[in-house]
Amino acid sequence: MQHIIDRFISYVIIDTESDASSPTTPSTPKQWDLANKLVEELKSIGMQDVTIDDKAYIMATLPSNVSHHVPTIGFISHFDTSPDFSGANVKPQIIPNYDGKDIVLNAEKNIILSPSYFKDLLQYKGQTLITTDGTTLLGADDKAGITEIVSAMEFLIQNPDIKHGTIKVGFTPDEEIGRGAHHFDVEKFGADWAYTMDGSQVGELEYENFNAAGAKITFKGKSVHPGYAKGKMINSMLIANDFINQLPKGETPEETKGYEGFFHVHHLNGTIEETVLELIIRDHNKKKFEKRKELIEKIARKINKKFAKQFGEDIVIAEIADQYYNMKEKVLPVKYIVDIAEKAMKELKIKPLIKPIRGGTDGSQLSYKGLPCPNIFAGGHNFHGKYEYVPAESMQKAVDVIVKIAELTAKL
Incomplete structure (x- = not known):
């Protein structure tokens, strides 16, 4: 030995x-x-x-x-x-x-x-x-x-x-x-x-093993003087926070085991005008894996609809790429x-x-x-x-x- x-x-x-x-x-x-x-x-x-x-x-x-x-x-x-x-x-x-x-x-x-x-x-x-x-x-x-x-x-x-x-x-x-x-x-x-x-x-x-995907979510915003920001400022960091809060509770790495899948937020970096969120998506079950990816896109569409009139274009851009199966x-x-x-x-x-x-x-x-x-x-x-x-x-x-x-x- x-x-x-x-x-x-x-x-x-x-x-x-x-x-x-x-x-x-x-x-x-x-x-x-x-x-x-x-x-x-x-x-x-x-x-x-x-x-x-x-x-x-x-x-x-x-x-x-x-x-x-x-x-x-x-x-x-x-x-x-x-x-x-x-x-x-x-x-x-x-x-x-x-x-x-x-x-x-x-x-x-x-x-x-x-x-x-x-x-x-x-x-x-x-x-x-x-x-x-x-x-x-x-x-x-x-x-x-x-x-x-x-x-x-x-x-x-x-x-x-x-x-x-x-x-x-x-x-x-x-x-x-x-x-x-x-x-x-x-x-x-x-x-x-x-x-x-x-x-x-x-x-x-x-x-x-897990089916795996990575997601990069970009949030846009508008920066104006905070003293005169009412109805004008859009803080991309707060939108990112709203996005994260809409992910299922309890479905994170630290709260799952065995065959349970998760969303894992691993990088978050931002300013008022732009915030980038990176997360990974994991699930052993292929159907659940696909639903997890669909949920990311659904939340993005929901937020985009909310800000469509005020921002004029998509305020959330979700890019999802499969990694392995x-x-x-x-x-x-x-x-x-x-x-x-x-x-x-x-x-x-x-x-x-x-x-x-x-x-x-x-x-x-x-x-x-x-x-x-x-x-x-x-x-x-x-x-x-x-x-x-x-x-x-x-x-x-x-x-x-x-x-x-x-x-x-x-x-x-």
């Missing part, structure tokens, strides 16, 4: 934070640092046909070691980290034989990782935890997944008695800004199906690929936790590009922040699941 810890740390100390404001792929030049390292590492462990394209998408092949026909499967992870929190100068801390008590991440800044708040910690008493130093994220999302895939391929190469078909490996940039699958060449990858190793706690197995629609027709992963976990005495993703993964977009792609746990917790951690034992279990899936697929 030390080998896995060492590999993981060698990845997370490389800054690969992505940037949504950048038009390039990868969105940050520093992602190449880890991408190039991974190419060399895949070659060094014995993978074949290792390639990296001009956008830093990495692919590699482990050839079949059986004579009969076996479906070609793939395993995919992303090497960028979230721009939500700093990924520079990551200093991982190793906590062996965790005692179930508070972990001081940073004494100087009094940053504590406590099971009284993060109750999942208690599942890992006695295990080896890898944490941050309280000043950065860790990068287990998704460098744990990369660690597990590389380690599983290395194990299969070193143990040729374990029978498997052809296995494809893919590593992508920019997943954290929603662009990880944009330039993924499914035809070149050549797998019948794949699994993203990008989930959280041990046992997670997911093949449902629920992979369930594409995975259910080949549900056996989920069943294989579930069986692998059960044979390893891991309890499968099959639940919907309250978000999206590369697997969602890849499924719609013709590569059905459920998501499997990578082991980390508290992603995108200073309280992120991953148990080393969880990464080892993920390695075991990859190997077992390869074995089971060879028996189809």
Whole structure:
């Protein structure tokens, strides 16, 4: 297991934070640092046909070691980290034989990782935890997944008695800004199906995710001297506030769970004459998803009608763009690929936790590009922040699941 810890740390100390404001792929030049390292590492462990394209998408092949026909499967992870929190100068801390008590991440800044708040910690008493130093994220999302895939391929190469078909490996940039699958060449990858190793706690197995859209709402206004504003001033910020208040109460991220959808206002910036509101729309159910988008347009029309005479043109401009869809629609027709992963976990005495993703993964977009792609746990917790951690034992279990899936697929 030390080998896995060492590999993981060698990845997370490389800054690969992505940037949504950048038009390039990868969105940050520093992602190449880890991408190039991974190419060399895949070659060094014995993978074949290792390639990296001009956008830093990495692919590699482990050839079949059986004579009969076996479906070609793939395993995919992303090497960028979230721009939500700093990924520079990551200093991982190793906590062996965790005692179930508070972990001081940073004494100087009094940053504590406590099971009284993060109750999942208690599942890992006695295990080896890898944490941050309280000043950065860790990068287990998704460098744990990369660690597990590389380690599983290395194990299969070193143990040729374990029978498997052809296995494809893919590593992508920019997943954290929603662009990880944009330039993924499914035809070149050549797998019948794949699994993203990008989930959280041990046992997670997911093949449902949100339908997602983003909305940019622009509110216009008129600015006049406030002392003489009666009947003349139109404050765009107040109209934006009215718009938000017309969204359904209780349907926000902090008040929903499971299959419940939401509207999430994440940016609001304005002056009297113009305010821009940005929000995201999420729902697992396609019909409810469409109704949520329709509601945005309905509220905009209502406000426009109210101000039609006074303003003379639309005072609210709503722009809505779909982002990704629920992979369930594409995975259910080949549900056996989920069943294989579930069986692998059960044979390893891991309890499968099959639940919907309250978000999206590369697997969602890849499924719609013709590569059905459920998501499997990578082991980390508290992603995108200073309280992120991953148990080393969880990464080892993920390695075991990859190997077992390869074995089971060879028996189809």
